[in-house]
């Protein structure tokens with residue numbers, strides 16, 4: 001299993017953002033996760049398309065833009081134009097989720113849908129097969145540095161079972177409280193993409209942290225892949 005590690009720039013030093021992105025890229029990051037918050041849907045304000053455009057100039061890694069904003073349809077085009085590769089929207093903000101996913105696709109980006117910790121998987125029932133990934137929040141969105149909500153593990157397992165049952169290749173991404181201590185159980189439950197902010201950007205050695213997380217995820221996920229191999 002090759003874990004995809006997506007450092008969240010929410011925890012980076014914004015005064016040195018370009019250097020921070022280069023540093024995690026050189027340290028083995030696979031995607032760059034960009035948290036966009038509007039002060040309405042979540043109680044914090046972060047950044048907009050201009051920062052994505054600046055990030056685009058510093059890295060060739062996929063830019064994974066997580067929209068924690070109301071009315072995301074109004075901004076998807078701008079983020080795509082700024083250089084996003086993947087765009088995820090919260091099911092809680094999209095009354096016309098199918099239309100929003102089509103909008104992401106038609107803007108040239110890969111679509112993801114995000115669920116808050118208390119939002120049921122059933123809201124993915126008629127859209128899952130269109131998605132490149134599902135992001136399961138394992139903290140309530142708005143801030144970095146929170147503790148992983150353990151109930152998320154059953155949700156990851158349940159989503160993995162649905163994906164396998166339907167023969168889909170949809171990736172499961174998990175965001176919130178992912179670190180060297182928690183990544184093993186998160187990987188064992190069936191996660192493909194691990195978003196980590198404070199665990200990486202607050203660590204003294206990005207390379208050691210990312211390689212340690214990848215090794216822990218691979219070791220924990222191994223039994224799951226051995227089971228699949230038996231079929």
Ligand SMILES: O=C(CO)[C@H](O)[C@H](O)COP(=O)(O)O
Nearest residue numbers: 008141142144145177197198
């Ligand atoms: O989406 C987010 C918050 O809404 C962040 O990406 C997430 O919380 C990552 O931070 P940390 O790894 O420090 O928990």
